[in-house]
Amino acid sequence: MSTSPSISLALRFVVLLPLLLLATITITTKANDLIDQTCKESAESTPNSQGASLNHLGLISITLVKKNVTSTTNSIKNLLGNANVESNMKKGLEDCLNLYSNSISTLDEVARDYRAQRFDDANAKISSVMDSSTTCEDGFQDVGVASPLTKQNKHVFQLCAITLAIISMQSH
Known part of the structure; x- marks a missing residue:
């Protein structure tokens, strides 16, 4: 049937x-x-976040992203200092170091744009920092090695997402 x-x-x-x-x-x-x-x-x-205004929370979130990017940059430098680092791993780490080093100055610009209420500019720049975290992670896959930075990359990505949400709320 x-x-x-x-x-x-x-x-x-x-x-x-x-x-x-x-x-x-x-x-x-x-x-x-x-x-x-x-x-x-x-x-x-961030203890001073309790009772903070939305504007202040935006600045706090930008600061948290910068602290995490700086910490990740330092972790990368420490990993690169290991004499036993394999060539593909070294390539991935060097690419990430370049991405995150550029992100530090970008985050200074994000803070300036945010304070000046240039939210579209701040949004675009924090998005580029967010992209750096995923580009870093993808770079290890591209060279066929496991990323030693997965946790840090995810944390930077998540903090950028929070910052983007706050910027979006500020711009409306």
């Missing part, structure tokens, strides 16, 4: 729809938990 193509398609839809909805809900919940955790950790590391 054969079923018509339209019934077969309808059955697939009925079976797959609940699975798709469950997967979407799970992914959304995990993403929200990650954002909440990052915000909580960031707020706890």
